[in-house]
Amino acid sequence: xxxxxxxxxxxxxxxxxxxxxxxxxxxxxxxxxxxxxxxxxxxxxxxxxxxxxxxxxxxxxxxxxxxxxxxxxxxxxxxxxxxxxxxxxxxxxxxxxxxxxxxxxxxxxxxxxxxxxxxxxxxxxxxxxxxxxxxxxxxxxxxxxxxxxxxxxxxxxxxxxxxxxxxxxxxxxxxxxxxxxxxxxxxxxxxxxxxxxxxxxxxxxxxxxxxxxxxxxxxxxxxxxxxxxxxxxxxxxxxxxxxxxxxxxxxxxxxxxxxxxxxxxxxxxxxxxxxxxxxxxxxxxxxxxxxxxxxxxxxxxxxxxxxxxxxxxxxxxxxxxxxxxxxxxxxxxxxxxxxxxxxxxxxxxxxxxxxxxxxxxxxxxxxxxxxxxxxxxxxxxxxxxxxxxxxxxxxxxxxxxxxx
Amino acid sequence: xxxxxxxxxxxxxxxxxxxxxxxxxxxxxxxxxxxxxxxxxxxxxxxxxxxxxxxxxxxxxxxxxxxxxxxxxxxxxxxxxxxxxxxxxxxxxxxxxxxxxxxxxxxxxxxxxxxxxxxxxxxxxxxxxxxxxxxxxxxxxxxxxxxxxxxxxxxxxxxxxxxxxxxxxxxxxxxxxxxxxxxxxxxxxxxxxxxxxxxxxxxxxxxxxxxxxxxxxxxxxxxxxxxxxxxxxxxxxxxxxxxxxxxxxxxxxxxxxxxxxxxxxxxxxxxxxxxxxxxxxxxxxxxxxxxxxxxxxxxxxxxxxxxxxxxxxxxxxxxxxxxxxxxxxxxxxxxxxxxxxxxxxxxxxxxxxxxxxxxxxxxxxxxxxxxxxxxxxxxxxxxxxxxxxxxxxxxxxxxxxxxx
Numbered sequence: 001x002x003x004x005x006x007x008x009x010x011x012x013x014x015x016x017x018x019x020x021x022x023x024x025x026x027x028x029x030x031x032x033x034x035x036x037x038x039x040x041x042x043x044x045x046x047x048x049x050x051x052x053x054x055x056x057x058x059x060x061x062x063x064x065x066x067x068x069x070x071x072x073x074x075x076x077x078x079x080x081x082x083x084x085x086x087x088x089x090x091x092x093x094x095x096x097x098x099x100x101x102x103x104x105x106x107x108x109x110x111x112x113x114x115x116x117x118x119x120x121x122x123x124x125x126x127x128x129x130x131x132x133x134x135x136x137x138x139x140x141x142x143x144x145x146x147x148x149x150x151x152x153x154x155x156x157x158x159x160x161x162x163x164x165x166x167x168x169x170x171x172x173x174x175x176x177x178x179x180x181x182x183x184x185x186x187x188x189x190x191x192x193x194x195x196x197x198x199x200x201x202x203x204x205x206x207x208x209x210x211x212x213x214x215x216x217x218x219x220x221x222x223x224x225x226x227x228x229x230x231x232x233x234x235x236x237x238x239x240x241x242x243x244x245x246x247x248x249x250x251x252x253x254x255x256x257x258x259x260x261x262x263x264x265x266x267x268x269x270x271x272x273x274x275x276x277x278x279x280x281x282x283x284x285x286x287x288x289x290x291x292x293x294x295x296x297x298x299x300x301x302x303x304x305x306x307x308x309x310x311x312x313x314x315x316x317x318x319x320x321x322x323x324x325x326x327x328x329x330x331x332x333x334x335x336x337x338x339x340x341x342x343x344x345x346x347x348x349x350x351x352x353x354x355x356x357x358x359x360x361x362x363x364x365x366x367x368x369x370x371x372x373x374x375x376x377x378x379x380x381x382x383x384x385x386x387x388x389x390x391x392x393x394x395x396x397x398x399x400x401x402x403x404x
Numbered sequence: 405x406x407x408x409x410x411x412x413x414x415x416x417x418x419x420x421x422x423x424x425x426x427x428x429x430x431x432x433x434x435x436x437x438x439x440x441x442x443x444x445x446x447x448x449x450x451x452x453x454x455x456x457x458x459x460x461x462x463x464x465x466x467x468x469x470x471x472x473x474x475x476x477x478x479x480x481x482x483x484x485x486x487x488x489x490x491x492x493x494x495x496x497x498x499x500x501x502x503x504x505x506x507x508x509x510x511x512x513x514x515x516x517x518x519x520x521x522x523x524x525x526x527x528x529x530x531x532x533x534x535x536x537x538x539x540x541x542x543x544x545x546x547x548x549x550x551x552x553x554x555x556x557x558x559x560x561x562x563x564x565x566x567x568x569x570x571x572x573x574x575x576x577x578x579x580x581x582x583x584x585x586x587x588x589x590x591x592x593x594x595x596x597x598x599x600x601x602x603x604x605x606x607x608x609x610x611x612x613x614x615x616x617x618x619x620x621x622x623x624x625x626x627x628x629x630x631x632x633x634x635x636x637x638x639x640x641x642x643x644x645x646x647x648x649x650x651x652x653x654x655x656x657x658x659x660x661x662x663x664x665x666x667x668x669x670x671x672x673x674x675x676x677x678x679x680x681x682x683x684x685x686x687x688x689x690x691x692x693x694x695x696x697x698x699x700x701x702x703x704x705x706x707x708x709x710x711x712x713x714x715x716x717x718x719x720x721x722x723x724x725x726x727x728x729x730x731x732x733x734x735x736x737x738x739x740x741x742x743x744x745x746x747x748x749x750x751x752x753x754x755x756x757x758x759x760x761x762x763x764x765x766x767x768x769x770x771x772x773x774x775x776x777x778x779x780x781x782x783x784x785x786x787x788x789x790x791x792x793x794x795x796x797x798x799x800x801x802x803x804x805x806x807x808x
Contacts, residue, residue, distance in 0.1 A: 001612040002581040004672035005521030008681050011688075043475040053468030056696065057461045063659070064457030071447040071657040071790075103507050103660070103694070110515075110689025114542055117409030118522060134688045138518055177406040208405040253475035254695035255467070256507070269405035277412045284415075284538045285514025290507070290694045291658035292460065386475075 007140045010152070016130075016372035017041070023360060037395045039323070039383045040366045042186060042342070044251040046315060048296075049308030052250060055299030060292050070291050075283045077101025077259070078294045084301045085259055089244075093231040094261050098275065100282055101297070103289045105216050105245040105258045106131050109180075112212060112241065112260070113139040114281050115274060122178035123156035125168075127187055127373030127380075129214070132180035141178075150375045159376040162335055162346070166190035170199055175207035181230075182214040184221060187373045187382040188344045189336015191226045197233045204239040210266065210274070211240040216258075219249040219313055221339045237263040241274070246293075248341070250300040250309050257293040316341045319392045320385035326396040327383075330403040341385040344370070348379070355381050363398040411544045414556070420534075420776035421445070427764060441799045443727070443787045444770045446590065446746070448655040450719060452700075453712030456654060459703030464696050474695050479687045481505025481663070482698045488705045489663055493648075497635040498665050502679065504686055505701070507693045509620050509649040509662045510535050513584075516616060516645065516664070517543040518685050519678060526582035527560035529572075531591055531777030531784075533618070536584035554779045563780040566739055566750070570594035574603055579611035585634075586618040588625060591777045591786040592748045593740015595630045601637045608643040614670065614678070615644040620662075623653040623717055625743045641667040645678070650697075652745070654704040654713050661697040720745045723796045724789035730800040731787075734807040745789040748774070752783070759785050767802040 020040055027034055048056070062068025076082065076097075083096040102108050109131050113120075118140030124132050133155060136142055143153025151157055156176050158168035166188055181200060183192040192200070204211050213230035221228055230240045242261045246252035266274040299305045324337035327345050337343040347355040352369035359365045359381070370380030385392070424444055431438055452460070466472025480486065481504065490500040506512050513535050517524075522544030528536050537559060540546060547557025555561055560580050562572035570592055585604060587596040596604070608615050617634035625632055634644045646665040650656035670678040703709045728741035731749050741747040751759040756773030763769045763785070772788070774781030789796070 001673040002520065002614045003523065004674060004676050004678075004681065005519055007521060008519070008684065009676075011684060041476075045473070045475065047469055047473040048467040050468055053465055056464035056467070060460035060464050060696065060700075061457055063452040063460070064454055065451055069449070069451040069655075071449065071655070072445075073658055104691045106691045107689060115409055115412070116406065117411060117544065119407065131688060138685065138688065140521065210406045251473075251475070254477055254692070256691065256694040268408040270408060272408050272413075277408065280412065280415060281542065284535060284542065285511060287508045287510045287660065288658070290660040290697055292464065292696050293694050296464075 005138070007138050010137050010142065010144055011134060012145055016368070020366060020368070024366065027360070027364070034364050036364045036366060037387070037391045037398075038366045039387060039395060040368045042248070042384050042386055044248065044253045044386055045388050046251055046312055048251050049305070049312060051304045051308055052296055052299045056255070056292055056296040059295035073288045073291055073294075075286055075288050076279065077289060078291070078298070081294050081298050084298060088301050090229060090231065093229060094263065098261050098263050100260045100262065100278065101289050101294060102258050102260060102282070102286065103256045105214065105243045105247070108243050108258060108260045109212070109214070110135050111281055111286065113141070115277055116141075116178060120177040121154065121156070122180060123158055123173070123176040124180045125160045125182060125185065126157040126375060127160070127370060127377035128180065129182055129186045130373070157374065160185070160188060160190065161376055162333075166335075167192065167196045167199075170203045173203070176209055179204060179209050179211045180214065181211055184217040184340035185336075186217065186340075187342055187368065187370060187377065189338070189340035189342040191221055191223070191339035194225065194227050194233070197227055197230060201230070201233045201236050201239060205235055208269070209239065211236070213240050213242045215242055216245040217248055217340050218244065219309065220317065220341055222317065223339055226339060231261070231263070237265045239266065241266065246297050246300060249313070250296075250305070251312060252293065252296065255293045255296055257289055257297045315389075316385050319387060319389065322392055322396055323383050323385060326399050330399065332403070337385065343383040343385065345381050345383060346379055347381065350379070352378055352380060359402070363395075363402045365395050365398060409542070411542050414541050414546065414548055415538060416549055420772070424770060424772070428770065431764070431768070438768050440768045440770060441791070441795045441802075442770045443791060443799060444772045446652070446788050446790055448652065448657045448790055449792050450655055450716055452655050453709070453716060455708045455712055456700055456703045460659070460696055460700040463699040477692045477695055477698075479690055479692050480683065481693060482695070482702070485698050485702050488702060492705050494633060494635065497633060498667065502665050502667050504664045504666065504682065505693050505698060506662050506664060506686070506690065507660045509618065509647045509651070512647050512662060512664045513616070513618070514539050515685055515690065517545070519681055520545075520582060524581040525558065525560070526584060527562055527577070527580035528584045529564045529586060529589065530561040530779060531564070531774060531781035532584065533586055533590045534777070561778065564589070564592060564594065565780055566737075570739075571596065571600045571603075574607045577607070580613055583608060583613050583615045584618065585615055586620075588621040588744035589740075590621065590744075591746055591772065591774065591781065593742070593744035593746040595625055595627070595743035598629065598631050598637070601631055601634060605634070605637045605640050605643060609639055612673070613643065615640070617644050617646045619646055620649040621652055621744050622648065623713065624721065624745055626721065627743055630743060635665070635667070641669045643670065645670065650701050650704055653717070654700075654709070655716060656697065656700065659697045659700055661693055661701045719793075720789050723791060723793065726796055726800055727787050727789060730803050734803060736807070741789065747787040747789065749785050749787060750783055751785065754783070756782055756784060763806070767806045769799050769802060
């Protein structure tokens with residue numbers, strides 16, 4: 001008889017977004033005319049830019065010609081794209097053959113756990129994007145869920161709050177085999193400083209841990225002093241893997257294109273190079289990203305593409321400024337929104353869900369309760385800046401009416 | 405210090421295709437004018453058909469318009485595509501919400517192992533497509549590799565040869581939690597009969613095992629009496645998962661689109677529905693197939709698309725008939741090639757690699773040594789029918805000159 005992977009039973013239900021959807025449905029039943037504005041999901045809304053869409057469309061059309069057709073490519077991605085990522089995105093900080101193109105950062109994070117298997121321990125920012133914890137739990141890298149604490153046993157959670165400048169006290173932290181670190185952060189919008197990342201790399205080097213650095217929002221960094229890649233930090237090549245994506249950069253959330261960098265210097269305890277195993281995993285249970293998407297990625301990294309991408313990013317960052325400005329004018333304490341498309345707002349004396357409820361019921365604005373990303377998100381709401389401008393403006397008006 | 409997943413060390417190097425490539429390079433160094441014809445890889449060569457390519461191209465172009473843009477979709481796939489697969493491909497044998505769209509059958513097979521985890525045991529056809537064994541080994545479902553036997557400890561291998569009509573003696577077989585079954589088979593080209601699949605389902609029901617049925621070549625079945633889906637077999641819904649793909653059907657090897665069906669009735673030992681866990685896995689570490697590819701899939705399943713697809717399949721099956729006819733005329737015993745795009749040829753008194761060497765050195769034809777798919781493939785070569793017609797014809801001429 002076939003048993004269920006016992007680790008799946010440890011997982012908590014995908015509670016957050018289904019619960020939000022349930023409440024939306026319920027509201028629309030009570031008030032079918034309600035004009036709900038979603039500021040919850042980090043889903044891009046602006047059309048693909050002309051140059052990039054034309055490249056996708058042209059490549060797809062040419063697949064019907066003998067000259068333009070292509071079947072399986074390398075599982076690691078098109079050479080041209082790997083080279084372009086190394087050259088134009090990383091400016092030579094990494095080599096083309098250290099770049100592995102894929103269909104998504106979330107998918108790569110799922111696969112990365114296979115490098116380490118069930119015995120590995122890990123540390124994670126609290127709050128954080130759910131896939132690090134859930135992926136590790138499925139792989140058997142945790143104990144059971146503790147309902148009262150809302151923590152899994154065996155995982156090291158690093159509370160990251162305004163009080164510690166969204167950075168843990170590493171002096172007092174236990175070691176872990178793996179460290180998931182997301183900067184600019186989803187959900188808090190905090191972008192780690194160079195000094196913080198230097199400390200993180202030092203911690204990893206001291207404990208010989210491996211950092212899995214999620215840089216999916218790196219292109220949203222506006223402050224030139226902030227690192228866009230972990231590989232800008234000296235010594236990172238021996239201790240870090242970087243996951244990155246075209247999703248938020250170029251609006252490819254639906255098109256699906258991402259990459260992971262595994263530097264040659266990165267080794268396991270026994271000295272085995274991690275890149276060799278990653279290559280084996282990617283060639284064994286992956287078969288390459290869509291060739292159409294990869295040609296879109298090439299267009300996105302060209303000069304014309306990058307100019308267009310900057311326009312998209314500016315648009316969303318203007319949304320973020322509108323949201324943050326409005327909330328701050330109304331006396332709400334906010335973080336993020338400057339180098340990330342998320343605004344992290346604190347509501348004193350009420351829980352995340354109470355704050356959610358308030359905006360939802362009184363202004364028909366959907367946010368994400370911060371506690372859904374981890375216990376240290378309690379008392380916060382995440383506002384996503386990925387909306388249509390008209391919706392963002394209207395949401396701001398409603399907030400003003402409600403909070404003034 | 406961070407340890408390597410110990411299961412990765414058990415894996416054998418991706419030996420087969422790298423070794424073939426090494427020999428190609430060596431030949432071209434010796435004889436730069438050599439015109440090598442590849443009949444080794446199962447990679448599609450014919451352009452996408454006009455209607456399907458137009459749909460891909462049009463959808464990509466429309467992503468640059470406010471009306472046409474789409475960000476993240478459901479991780480499980482577009483509702484329209486799930487419905488079309490259930491309705492037009494399965495003719496109602498499965499429900500739309502049992503269909504999970506993905507980026508590839510190989511990728512799904514990698515993820516499926518997460519349902520069962522490290523403790524599960526499995527049985528597999530010998531010879532077989534490498535991902536079943538390699539994926540299971542990475543997940544910790546095997547012992548060590550036994551060099552002499554070329555078997556992993558702890559895996560049940562079912563020799564499938566012409567002598568047993570490519571079907572194991574299930575009476576004497578031990579039970580296993582999981583059964584990987586590929587029909588039409590890669591590499592042997594054997595398509596299981598209804599009676600064989602009834603036996604397989606019966607075996608699974610008796611032992612309460614789960615069949616992972618790989619139907620990636622189902623559209624190549626020409627004989628209407630042969631089942632295209634495991635769900636045509638009574639009782640299969642309680643014991644089987646089916647993996648399928650647009651790769652070989654519509655030339656989507658590079659475009660990337662596939663699906664997996666998990667029936668509601670399928671449960672683990674403890675009664676938990678497998679579909680719930682599969683949904684959790686797909687929503688946790690996957691983020692949907694490319695929306696462009698999914699719209700191509702919709703076009704491929706339409707009446708016009710299916711007519712085009714039949715043209716593609718006929719083309720490759722004519723290649724298969726040419727290859728098989730030529731070999732048989734020359735006295736070579738062959739299987740497959742009738743309901744599958746692979747011809748499985750036996751060469752008496754010589755090993756797979758000796759036979760490979762003969763065709764490679766004397767005729768510059770690249771085949772795949774059968775032993776690369778498992779010990780029971782020894783003495784066989786796989787000929788792929790996915791070539792250009794001109795290459796196939798020329799290869800047949802060379803075979804005639806060489807063997808006559």
